[in-house]
Amino acid sequence: MALTVRQHLDAAALKDGLLLVDGQWRQARASRTWTHHHPATGEAIGDFAVADADDVDDAIRAARRAFDEGPWPSTRAGERSRLLRRYADLLRENADDLRARQALDNSVPLSFGTVYAGSVDVAADVFDHHAGWIDKAGGETLPPYQGGDHLAMTFREPVGVVAAVLPWNAPFLLFAQKLAPALAAGCTVVLKPSEYATFSVLRMVELLLEAGIPDGVVNVVTGPGDPTGEALITHPQVDKVSFTGSREVGRRIVEASAGTMKRVSLELGGKSPAIVFPDADVGLAGMTAMGMVTLGLSGQACVAHTRALVHRDAYDEFVGAAELIAGAVTYGDPFDPGVLSSPLINQRQLDRVLGFIDKGQEEGARLVTGGGRPDGDLSAGHFVQPTVFADVDNAMTIARQEIFGPVLTVVPFTDEDEAVRMANDSEYGLGAGVYTSDVRRAFRVAKRIRTGTVGINGFQVEPHLPFGGYKQSGLGREGGRSAFEAYTELKTVLLPLTDELM
Ligand code: NAD
Numbered sequence: 001m002a003l004t005v006r007q008h009l010d011a012a013a014l015k016d017g018l019l020l021v022d023g024q025w026r027q028a029r030a031s032r033t034w035t036h037h038h039p040a041t042g043e044a045i046g047d048f049a050v051a052d053a054d055d056v057d058d059a060i061r062a063a064r065r066a067f068d069e070g071p072w073p074s075t076r077a078g079e080r081s082r083l084l085r086r087y088a089d090l091l092r093e094n095a096d097d098l099r100a101r102q103a104l105d106n107s108v109p110l111s112f113g114t115v116y117a118g119s120v121d122v123a124a125d126v127f128d129h130h131a132g133w134i135d136k137a138g139g140e141t142l143p144p145y146q147g148g149d150h151l152a153m154t155f156r157e158p159v160g161v162v163a164a165v166l167p168w169n170a171p172f173l174l175f176a177q178k179l180a181p182a183l184a185a186g187c188t189v190v191l192k193p194s195e196y197a198t199f200s201v202l203r204m205v206e207l208l209l210e211a212g213i214p215d216g217v218v219n220v221v222t223g224p225g226d227p228t229g230e231a232l233i234t235h236p237q238v239d240k241v242s243f244t245g246s247r248e249v250g251r252r253i254v255e256a257s258a259g260t261m262k263r264v265s266l267e268l269g270g271k272s273p274a275i276v277f278p279d280a281d282v283g284l285a286g287m288t289a290m291g292m293v294t295l296g297l298s299g300q301a302c303v304a305h306t307r308a309l310v311h312r313d314a315y316d317e318f319v320g321a322a323e324l325i326a327g328a329v330t331y332g333d334p335f336d337p338g339v340l341s342s343p344l345i346n347q348r349q350l351d352r353v354l355g356f357i358d359k360g361q362e363e364g365a366r367l368v369t370g371g372g373r374p375d376g377d378l379s380a381g382h383f384v385q386p387t388v389f390a391d392v393d394n395a396m397t398i399a400r401q402e403i404f405g406p407v408l409t410v411v412p413f414t415d416e417d418e419a420v421r422m423a424n425d426s427e428y429g430l431g432a433g434v435y436t437s438d439v440r441r442a443f444r445v446a447k448r449i450r451t452g453t454v455g456i457n458g459f460q461v462e463p464h465l466p467f468g469g470y471k472q473s474g475l476g477r478e479g480g481r482s483a484f485e486a487y488t489e490l491k492t493v494l495l496p497l498t499d500e501l502m
Contacts, residue, residue: 001040001041001332001333001377001381002041002043002380004333004335004336005038005040005041005043005104005333005334005335006043008100008103008104008335009043009045009046009104011100012097012100012101012104012199014045014046014101014104014199016033016046016047016048016049017046017047017048017049017198017199017202017222018048018049018222019049019051019055019059019219019220019221019222020059020205020209020218020219020220021055021058021059021062021219022058022062022065022066022215022216022219023209023214023215023216024215027049028049028050028051028052028055028223029052029054029055030050030052030054030055031049032049032050032052032223033047033048033049033050034047034048034049034050034195034198034222034223034224035047036048036105036195036196036198036199038104038107038381039106039107039196039342039343039344039345039346039381039382040107040332040333040334040342040343040378040380040381040382040383041380041381042380042381045104045105045199046199048198048199048202048222048223049222049223050222050223050224050227050228051221051222051223051227051228051231052223052227052228052231053227053231055221055228056190056221056228056231056232056235057231057235059190059219059220059221060161060163060190060219060232060235060237060238061237062215062216062219063161063188063189063190063216063217063219064161064188064237065216066188066214066215066216066217067158067160067161067187067188071214072186072188072214072217073157073158073186073187073188074186075186077134077135078135080131080134080183080184080186081131081132081134081135081184082131083211083212083213084127084128084130084131084134084180084183084184085127085128085131086211086212087127087207087208087211087213088124088125088127088128088131089124090207090210090211091120091121091123091124091127091172091204091207092120092121092124094120094203094207095113095120095121095124097203098120098172098200098203098204099113099118099120100335101199101200101203102118102171102172102197102200103334103335104199104200105168105171105196105197105198105199105200106168106169106171106196106197106200106342106345107334107342107343107345107381108169108296108297108334108342109296109334109335109336109339109340109341109342110334110335110337111296111337111338111339111340112295112296112297112340112341112342115295115296116173116460116461117169117170117173117296117297117301117461118170118172118173118296118297119172119173120172122172122173122176122463123172123173123175123176123204124176125463126173126176126177126180126463127176127180129180129463129464129480130180130181130183130184130483130484131180131184133181133184133481133484134184137156137481137484137485137488138155138156139153139154139155139156139490139491140153140154141153142154148496148498149496149497149498150494150495150496150497150498151494151495151497152492152493152494152495153492153493153495154490154491154492154493155490155491155493156185156485156488156489156490156491157186157488157489157491158185158186158187158487158488158489159185159187159239159240159263159487159488159489160187160188160239160240161187161188161189161190161237161238161239161240162178162182162187162188162189162190162238162239162240162241162242162487163189163190163192163232163233163235163238163240163241163242164178164179164182164189164190164191164192164242164243165192165229165232165233165241165242165243165244165245165249165253166178166191166192166193166194166197166201166244166245167194167197167244167245167246168193168194168195168196168197168345169197169297169300169301169302169345170297170301171193171194171197171200171201171204172200172204174244174267175191175193175201175204176463177244177463177478177479177483178191178242178244178478179191179208179218181478181483181484181486181487182242182487183213183217183218184484184487185484185487185488187240187487188216188217188218188219189217189218189219190219190220190221190232190238191205191218191219191220191221192220192221192222192223192228192229192232193220193222194245195222195223195224196345196346198222201220202220202222205218205220225249229249230256233252233253233256233257234256234259236259236260238260238262239262239263240262240263240264240265240487241253241256241257241262241263241264241265242264242265242486242487243264243265243266243267244266244267244268244302245267245268246268246269247268247269247402247472247473250266250268250474253266254266254475263486264475264476265474265475265476265478265486266469266474266475266476267302267467267468267469267473267474267478268302268428268430268469268472268473268474269302269402269404269428269430269472269473270302270303270304270306270402270428270429270430270431270451270469270473271306271307271399271400271401271402271426271427271428272303272304272305272306272307272428272430272431272432272433272451273305273307273308273309273422273423273426273432273433273449273451274288274289274305274307274308274309274432274433274434274435275309275413275419275420275423275432275433275434275435275445275449276289276308276309276310276311276314276318276435277311277314277416277434277435277436277438277441278311278313278314279436279437279438280314280435280436280437280457281435281437281457282310282314282317282318282321282435283317283318283321284321284435284457285308285310285314285318285321285433285435285457286308286317286318286319286320286321286322286324286325287321287322287324287325288305288433288458288459289305289308289322289408289433290321290322290323290325290326290386290388290408291325292304292305292306292459293305293306293386293406293407293408294325294326294329294340294341294386294406295329295340295341296340296341296342297341297342298341298342298343298344298384298405298406299403299404299405299406299407300342300344300345300349300404300405302430302473303430303431303453303459303461305431305432305433305459306402306403306407306408306409307394307399307409307411307426308322308408308409308410308411309394309411309412309413309419309422309423310410310411310412310413311412311413311414311419312412312413312414315390315410315412318410319368319388319390319410322368322388322408322410323368323369323388325386326369326370326385326386326387326388327369327386329341329386329406331343331374331378331383332378341386341406343378343381343382343383343384344382344383344384344405345382346382347382349382349404349405350382350384352403352404352405353384353403353404353405353406353407354372354373354384356397356398356401356403356405356407357370357371357372357384357387357407359397359398360389360392360396360397360398360407360409363393363396363397363398364391364393364396365389365390365391365392365393365396365398365409366389366390366391367387367388367389368388368389368390369385369386369387369388370384370385370386370387370388370406370407371385371387372384372385373385384405384406385406386406387405387406387407387408388407388408388410389407389408389409389410390410391410391412392409392410392411393411394411394422394425396409399411400426400427402428416441416444416445419445420445420448420449423449424448424449424450426471427471427472428469428471428472428473429450429451429452429469429470429471429472429473430451430452430453430468430469430470430473430474431451431452431453431454431455431459432446432449432451432453432454432455433454433455433456433457433458433459434446434449434454434455434456434457435456435457436456436457442456442457443456450470450471451469451470451473452466452467452468452469452470452473452474452477453465453467461479462479463479463480464479464480465479465480466478466479466480466482466483467479
């Protein structure tokens, strides 16, 4: 496997990662660098600059100038829209190369590079989608409240300078979900990729320059949360922080925004339930839930249905189907087309997931399959076997905390009310699934579940649909018109038509 990674690394000819400030690539002022290691082999992939507070300040000032002095926010709609569509086409043309860079960065297999969260094509579609809002998302004309002869109108204006902070697990999609609406709305951006998926994002940015994005409109600072992320989210000249990542960092962003009352969008973690009734296609439900927890990202997916709540009459069949998928998932070289899943991203995450597996056994859950690291030549990577826990109580640690690894917990229930109560008994509220052949029950339960998205007999996230969390899974929505509007302020303008109201 080490050999294939090395070959692809040579083919990609990765350059050392630099910062992008006002259209110029440059080293960090303090010349500090970060070496990224491949999660499947431990090999060093490359170095990139670590931006400190001064570098971040330079980048934000460039974005501020490009916003305040323009012309980006006032560029003609047609021109902005054409640029975003041109960029979408460039992404599609470079999809193979981008997918290979992603596999080098985060070890997500090429086989997952066409599936929603890993797909360059979906990222391109998101840019096309938002290019279409530029000339459509207007305001309203409202009737006068007190009568009289005046006009009241609302306008959507760009929110200003956006700090966009990305996680590592779906760099293309999440880059697009933030940058496409921000740029369409007329904002300027300082982007910080995750330190675990920097090189693929830098290539996305190079293509943005190729598409003709003007200097200063998109700036990039690379590095870890401390010092780079922290300098970005605390900077007084940032108008909005758009973040996808863990709940802990999300909380820190809310705290840090208070000083200057920054706008904040947060897409955080989840502990999403899948409720399975006995009249469902139970085998399909078991395979879908276990597939979400293992395929592609190895359960490192915010919306994976990691908490299956299964009716006692369907329980054994469901657990059997999940076990079947666990045995079929293949791990290893991300460039091998037969490999279906990935290692965990780093040693910290590996230790964390193994710790949860120990905790599950200590607290009395039944380990059905998995529970350890695979044998053989995978020992240099952070691999964990697909793991199923049965006889889980919803109060156990493994049913409450986001594990972010290939671990499915299966909790039994007896009736609909109990299932809904347990589904909602969580600090998170990102996604959910309902599996039943009774359409009225499906909608009744979907309405009662407090999560941002509910899939009935399957789950799909799509670029034009709002996506986000209730409760501690986040603030605001990405996707569709709601995402575009999240990068705007709403202004009301009043115009008296006679002297009477003056
Ligand atoms: P993370 O929170 O560790 O890191 C995310 C980003 O925040 C990285 O760029 C990191 O460098 C940066 N960061 C860390 N500390 C910071 C600080 N103090 N200030 C500013 N930035 C800081 O998350 P991760 O490990 O990259 O991703 C996993 C998490 O992301 C999971 O909890 C997952 O559920 C969540 N996630 C959510 C969604 C969603 O759409 N809801 C999508 C993908 C991932």
